[in-house]
Amino acid sequence: MSASRTADALALDPRALRADFPLLSPERPGGRVVYLDSAASAQRPRAVLDAMDEYYTTTHANVHRGVYAIAEEATRRYEQARVTIGRFVGAPRPATEIVFTKNVTEAINLVAYTWARKELAKGDAIVLSEVEHHANIVPWLMLAEERGIELRYIPLGADYHLDLSDLDKLVEGARLVSVTSASNVLGTVVDLAPIVAAARRAGALVLADGAQLVPHRPVDVSLLGVDFFGFTGHKMLGPTGIGVLWAREELLEAMPPFLGGGEMIRDVRLDGFTPNELPWKFEAGTPPIAEAIGLEAAVHYLEGVGLDAVHEHEARLTAYAIDRLRSTYGDEITIFGPEPDPVRRAGVISFAFGGVHPHDVAQVLDTKGICVRAGHHCAKPLMRRLGVGATTRASLYLYNDEEDVDELVRGLGEVHKLFG
Amino acid sequence: MAGLEDLYREIILDHYRSPRNRGELPAPPAHRVEGFNPLCGDEIVVFLDVVDRVVVDVKISGQGCSISQSSASMMSAAIKGHTVEQARALVRSFKSMMSIHEAHLGTEDGGTEQAAGAEILGPDSLGELAALQGVVKFPVRIKCATLSWNTLTQGLDEIESEAAAP
Ligand SMILES: Cc1ncc(COP(=O)(O)O)c(C=O)c1O
Numbered sequence: 001m002s003a004s005r006t007a008d009a010l011a012l013d014p015r016a017l018r019a020d021f022p023l024l025s026p027e028r029p030g031g032r033v034v035y036l037d038s039a040a041s042a043q044r045p046r047a048v049l050d051a052m053d054e055y056y057t058t059t060h061a062n063v064h065r066g067v068y069a070i071a072e073e074a075t076r077r078y079e080q081a082r083v084t085i086g087r088f089v090g091a092p093r094p095a096t097e098i099v100f101t102k103n104v105t106e107a108i109n110l111v112a113y114t115w116a117r118k119e120l121a122k123g124d125a126i127v128l129s130e131v132e133h134h135a136n137i138v139p140w141l142m143l144a145e146e147r148g149i150e151l152r153y154i155p156l157g158a159d160y161h162l163d164l165s166d167l168d169k170l171v172e173g174a175r176l177v178s179v180t181s182a183s184n185v186l187g188t189v190v191d192l193a194p195i196v197a198a199a200r201r202a203g204a205l206v207l208a209d210g211a212q213l214v215p216h217r218p219v220d221v222s223l224l225g226v227d228f229f230g231f232t233g234h235k236m237l238g239p240t241g242i243g244v245l246w247a248r249e250e251l252l253e254a255m256p257p258f259l260g261g262g263e264m265i266r267d268v269r270l271d272g273f274t275p276n277e278l279p280w281k282f283e284a285g286t287p288p289i290a291e292a293i294g295l296e297a298a299v300h301y302l303e304g305v306g307l308d309a310v311h312e313h314e315a316r317l318t319a320y321a322i323d324r325l326r327s328t329y330g331d332e333i334t335i336f337g338p339e340p341d342p343v344r345r346a347g348v349i350s351f352a353f354g355g356v357h358p359h360d361v362a363q364v365l366d367t368k369g370i371c372v373r374a375g376h377h378c379a380k381p382l383m384r385r386l387g388v389g390a391t392t393r394a395s396l397y398l399y400n401d402e403e404d405v406d407e408l409v410r411g412l413g414e415v416h417k418l419f420g
Numbered sequence: 421m422a423g424l425e426d427l428y429r430e431i432i433l434d435h436y437r438s439p440r441n442r443g444e445l446p447a448p449p450a451h452r453v454e455g456f457n458p459l460c461g462d463e464i465v466v467f468l469d470v471v472d473r474v475v476v477d478v479k480i481s482g483q484g485c486s487i488s489q490s491s492a493s494m495m496s497a498a499i500k501g502h503t504v505e506q507a508r509a510l511v512r513s514f515k516s517m518m519s520i521h522e523a524h525l526g527t528e529d530g531g532t533e534q535a536a537g538a539e540i541l542g543p544d545s546l547g548e549l550a551a552l553q554g555v556v557k558f559p560v561r562i563k564c565a566t567l568s569w570n571t572l573t574q575g576l577d578e579i580e581s582e583a584a585a586p
Contacts, residue, residue, distance in 0.1 A: 357485035359460055359564065360428075367424050376461040389461040389483050418428060419486070 012309040014401040020045040020301075021399055034370040034407045039184050039212060039348045039377075039395030041234045044298070048237060051297035052290045063289055064263065064280070078289050081296035082279070088299045089210070089229065090220030091246050096278040099245040099252070100287055104211045105135040107230030107245035108178070110282060111207055112139035114255040115228075116176065122148035125174040127204070129154040129162055129190070130385050131183045134378040136209045140178065154179065154195075156385055160186050160338040164194055171202040181224075182212035185377045185393065186337040187318070187348035189213070196225040205251075211235055215397070216314055216346055218307040221246050233291065238298035242291035245282070252278050259284035310398045315342035317396050321349055321405040328409050329353070332416070336386055347396030350377070353412060356419045358392040364418060365411040372408070426554035427561070428486065435490035440497045443479045445469055450477070451579050455571030457563055462488050466571045470579050473504045480568065487552070487561050492568035494549050504576055511569050513546055517553055518562050 018024045023043045026032040035043060061071035063078045079095070086094020101107045120126075126140050130153050144151050152170050157163035162179075171177055177199045182189045192208055199206045207228035213219055215236035221229045228251070233242040247255075257264050257275045261284035267274040275281045302310065319340035325333050332354040338345045353361050358374035365372055373393040376383045383389060394408055445452075445467035455464045462484035469477035478500050480492045495514075499507040555565045 357483075357489075359462075359485035359487070359561070363427065363558070363561070364424060375459065380461060383461060389463065418424070419433075 012305060012313040012398060014313065014399050017045075017305065018399045020047065022046055022049070024399055031369055034368075034404045036394040036396065036400065036404060036408060037371045037373050038215075038235070038397035038400075039393065040373050041240070042215060042237050042397055043399070044237055044239065044294075045301050047301050048239065048294045048297045052239065052294040055290050055293045060290070062286055074289060078287065078292050081292040084296045085244060085292075085299055086246065088219075088303070089214060089231070089244075089246060090222050092222055093249055097246055097249050097252065099247075099279045099282040100292055101230075101243040101245055101282075102241060102288070103234070103243035104209060104230040104232035105243070107232075107243050108135055108207070108209065109139045110245055110258045111178075111228050111230075111247070112143050114258050114282075115205075115251065116140075116143055116149075117147075118254075118256055120147060120149055120175055123150065125150040125152055127152045127154060127171050127174045127177040127179075127199075129179045130156045131162070131186060131188065131190075131382050132178075132180055132379065133184055133209065133211070134380070135211075136178055136180060136207075137381065156382070160188050160336065161344065162188070162190055162195075164191075164198075167194065167198045168201065171198045171204055174199075174202055174204045176205050176207060178207040178209070178228075180209040180212065181219075182216070182346045182348075183337075183379075183382075184212050184348060185350050185379050185382055185391065187346045187350070188338055189344050189346050191344070192224055192226065200225075212346060212348070215302075216307075217311045227251060233295040233298065236295075236298055237301055238295035239288075239291045242288045242295050249278065252282070255282075257284070258282050261285045263287065305398060312342075313398060314347040314396055315340070315345075317400060317402070317405065318345060318347040318349065320402055321347075321394070321396065321408070324405055324409050325349070325351065325412075329412065329416075333412075336388075336391055347400075348393060349395070350391040350393045352388060353392060353415060354420060356415055358390045360419060361392045361412070361415050364415045365408070368407065368411045368414065370407055370411045426557050429551040429554065431548050431551045432486060432490040435493040436486040439480065439489055439493040441479050441493065441500065442481065443467075444481050445477060445479045450479075451575055451582075453571055453575035453578060454482075455567050455574070457484070457488070457567050459560075459563060460485070462564065462567060464488065464492055464568050464571050466492075466568065466575050468572075468575045468579065470504060470576075475499050475502055475504065475507055484567065485561075485564055487555060487564040488567045491549075491552055491565045494552070495568050495572065498547065498549060499572070504580070507572065508576060510546075510549075511573055514549060514552075514569055515566060517546065517550070518556060518566050 021043045059070055059073050061074045063075040082098045083094045086098040091097050143149050155163045196206050205227040208226045210229050210231040214231040229246045231244050234240040264276050264281050264284040265273045266276045322340050334352040336350045362372050362374035375390050450467045450469040453466050464482035467479040478496045480496050552565050555561050
């Protein structure tokens with residue numbers, strides 16, 4: 001671990017950390033990349049790759065099946081990963097409340113297909129927000145179509161924060177409030193406390209999409225007060241193919257199973273089945289074992305650096321980036337997102353640049369080895385709300401530094417030269 | 421690695437900065453057809469005024485990147501005043517120029533492409549459209565270049581099936 005915590009400040013040295021990430025090495029075949037797309041997917045430190053490799057090399061067997069030693073060891077390590085990851089987000093009962101899924105999209109769908117399809121009927125309402133990722137809209141649109149559920153949306157305010165002024169009215173009579181904890185387009189960090197409070201008053205449950213929060217800040221699901229919480233491994237230095245749903249145990253107990261198959265049953269007869277205990281009831285088929293172990297290694301890595309240090313570093317770098325972009329390009333750049341704020345804003349910077357299409361911006365930046373995202377970021381309703389088809393998005397993580405931001409600013413100069 | 425100059429030829433930037441046939445036509449009588457690139461959210465609207473199998477007027481609206489916009493602009497200039505058959509032949513030629521990679525990206529209309537057995541013109545006959553040839557070196561941008569052409573094909577199909585209807 002190359003991170004160092006000094007006594008006076010939670011210091012983090014992004015350059016030193018970068019040495020842990022093979023893809024970010026200056027010696028990478030094809031050249032060094034300036035990676036500014038961690039909101040889409042982060043890179044992995046060698047510790048994660050090693051953990052998975054080591055597992056496959058020494059221990060792999062299917063879990064919860066064999067009686068032989070390596071199968072038992074595989075099971076133990078898989079279940080241990082569950083507990084580590086659960087503790088990382090403050091789950092009170094990690095061994096039963098942490099369900100592994102393919103990604104956060106599947107975690108949200110799990111709630112939509114089990115809890116919601118059991119509990120909700122025609123005329124019931126679900127409250128979402130205007131800034132949601134498609135992963136937290138489409139499952140509910142599908143349910144709405146199927147069941148005649150009403151969807152309501154917390155609007156986006158002029159300051160790029162959710163406008164909570166009519167919240168009590170919006171949640172009145174609703175059964176579920178499902179919102180992101182941080183926007184993958186605007187960088188807005190959603191203040192969940194008033195949303196949870198209003199939902200409680202209305203008797204609604206709360207699902208928070210933690211995809212853009214868990215990688216960047218300390219999170220405690222009990223403190224958040226939510227009922228369902230999902231996040232995704234690949235955005236928090238972990239592997240692809242694994243995500244997490246946390247929910248309170250009594251909720252999970254009452255929910256019907258999701259996918260059917262092996263693992264998720266206690267007994268199967270020709271005329272019926274008995275579902276397995278928590279959390280396996282929701283994990284049909286061979287689970288992502290190596291991925292769970294990889295994600296556990298990512299959690300250890302993040303804990304080693306310290307989530308407070310990550311948060312502090314990103315807040316500072318975000319303010320630096322916004323300042324540099326504005327002071328260099330003035331009116332030529334429009335940033336879609338809140339003003340820098342250590343609490344209420346994360347390191348996702350979406351912008352429009354001088355009328356140049358984001359595809360063209362990203363293409364020119366690519367020739368300088370700068371990776372940014374161009375497109376609608378799986379948030380088309382938000383794009384419509386912003387009145388754009390697409391944006392260019394630079395997103396920051398623990399391994400980015402001022403130099404990366406300076407490269408971006410210089411790269412935009414090239415865009416300006418070609419299209420300006 | 422292919423350089424930016426392969427992609428952003430001067431003529432492409434010219435069509436992007438001053439697009440030809442930009443605007444709308446009253447529909448009806450013109451035919452209006454929309455195309456989307458779900459990848460990037462680009463949208464294009466093609467207005468076609470076809471009289472006696474001749475594209476007497478064409479207008480393009482919508483939003484997109486320099487490649488999709490310039491491709492649409494060049495397309496509109498190339499088909500205006502020509503017959504539906506000529507327009508379709510041009511679509512075939514253009515798409516065959518783009519097809520080196522698009523074959524792998526999966527097209528919806530692979531079947532109809534060869535069916536007519538009509539001649540496919542070489543890049544020479546494509547005129548300034550040949551400037552878009554460099555796009556094939558940037559596979560993700562091929563969909564940008566072909567968006568307006570797929571939309572045109574859809575529009576021509578709709579016009580012909582309407583004409584065929586009793
Ligand atoms: C806020 C948010 N929710 C959901 C997702 C979906 O994540 P995944 O594709 O890993 O399910 C993303 C990632 O793009 C996201 O940013």
